Amino acid sequence: MRAAVLTQFGAPLTVREVPDPDAGGGEVVVEVLAANVAPYAAEVFSGKRKYPLVPPVVPGVGGVGRILHVGPDATRLRVGDLVWCDSTVRSRDDALTPDITLQGWSSRGEGGARLAEYLHDGAFAELMRVPTENVFPLPAAAGEDPARWAALTVHTISYGGLLAGGLAAGETLLVSGATGNLGSSAVAVAFAMGAGRVVAPGRNKAALDLLADRFGPRLRPVPLTGDEATDRAAMSAAADGPIDMVIDLLPPSAPSSASRAAAMTVREYGRVVLMGGVGMLGGDDLALPYPWIMRNSITVRGQWMYPRTANVGIIRLLASGALDLAPERVRPFDLNAVNDAITYAAAHGGPFDRTSLTPSAG
Template sequence: MRAAVLVEFGAPLAVRDIPAPTAGGGEVVVEVLAAGVAPYAEDVFSGRRRYPLVPPVVPGIGGVGRVVHVGPDATRLRVGDLVWCDCTVRARDDALTPDITLQGWSARGEGGARLAEHLHDGAYAELMRVPTENVHPLPDAAGKDPARWSALALYVIPYGGLLAGGLEAGETLLVSGATGNLGSGAVALALAMGAGRVVAPGRNRAALALLADRFGSRVRPVELTGDESADRAAMAEAAGGPVDMVLDLLPPSAPSTAARTAAMTVREYGRVVLMGGVGMLGGPELALPYPWLMRNSVTVRGQWMYPRSANVGIIRLAASGALDLSGDRVRTFGLEDVNEAVAYAAAHPGPFDRTVLMPG
């Protein structure tokens, strides 16, 4: 089969013939129809982000596909089924704190690295081997536009954060990093889940205007200045009342002060969920005042990725139309043009820009 291979960090991906995967017990082989290309993929493949990929490796985080082989433990999946392949793979020998790898992308700790040795290759190939529990049936409508539905790989991440924070219908959410690829997805998801109001701070005027135009008065854009007290006051004013929850999705390049400014808008007994990359490139750590946390009974929670059940939830939201994928701007590339796709994704990291590889 044909696949895009990261031979070494800093080199272009090489499209070549490699052996087709075969499924063992507890595994499924899927024909990949569409796989998203993250805006930061170029940073990963260059080595700037220092992800624990071990070349040579077929990268790619999840995708839409059709089942071509099922293992003996699958009781409902059938050959030909249209499916979503979740990249977040969990070890099966620890139900409480399983080791995790992001198939074809990253891993957490020594155990995650061992898991990545087994499930080494990701979605930038004609065929992909996936654990049975990571394969989720899609509605027939997804087969008409698999490239658009491949955006589930992006949307399911902030969905995990909203679930972790227990967002309820009618609440006010502040999305820190709302003008980015993940943050704008969080805005769309929060509204789909019934948020009464979403405060969307950012520096990019065009992106803020896009959010306001797409979602109307339930989204309250705030243009940031970099002055902590002024920005916090502006966000509180935009909320027009208590901020029930803050979801932080700021990128590694953002300063910790930006995360703190947003977090400290939350009300007494409010929740703050941290999912971004602040501090990954060094610099000051996030510092939240102990007295403020304690006296206001604020809950602060970190969340990496999402629970397995989130895949079912995000598919339901998209299938029902509550999460409207039709407004996403989708650009597709064939497998042979994978390096052009990576460059295009890096140049188009804005809200609702989707770069998609179609290996078939």
């Protein structure tokens, strides 16, 4: 098969022939129809983000595909099924605190690194080997436009964060980082889940206008100034009532003060979910005040990725039409143009901009 290979950090990906994957028990081989290309992929492949990938590696985080082979323990999946392949792989030998690797992308700790040695390669290839429990059936509509449905990579993450915070219908949510690729997804998913209002702070006026045009008066845009106290007051005022939950999805380049300003708008007994990259590349700690957390009974939760069941939930939201992919701007690239796709994604990382690689096309 053909695959795009990261041979070393800082070098372009190389498209070349590699051996076909061979699935054992508990595994599935999938023909990859489409895979999302993250806006920050160039930072990963350059080494700037210091992800624990070990070259040579086929990168790519999750994908839409069609099953070519199922292992003997699969009871419902069939050859030919259209499926979503979740990259969040968990070890099977510790139910309480399983080690995690993001197949073809990243891992957590020593155990995650060991898992990544076995499930080394991701979705930037014509074929991919995936654990059986990471494969989820898709509706037929996904087969008509798999490049668009590859946005599941983004939407499943934001959905997992909203589940972690227990977002309920009618509540007011603040999305810190709302004008970004992942943050805008959280806005859309929150409304699909029944949020009453979403406060969307950001510095990009065009992105804020786009969100307001799409979601109407329930979306409350807030232009940020960079002054922590001023911005906190503006976000609180925009909610026109208590803010029940804050989800932070800011990238590593954002200052911790921006995350803190957003988090401290939440009401008494409110919830804060931290899911972004603040502090990953250095900088000040978040430093939420102990007395404020304690006296206001605030729940602060970190969330990396999402539980396995989130895949089912987000597919249901899409299949029902509650979450609409139609307004998203999708630019597909074939496998030979993988480096062009990476460059394009870096320049198109705004709200509802998606870049997809289509390895099996052509």
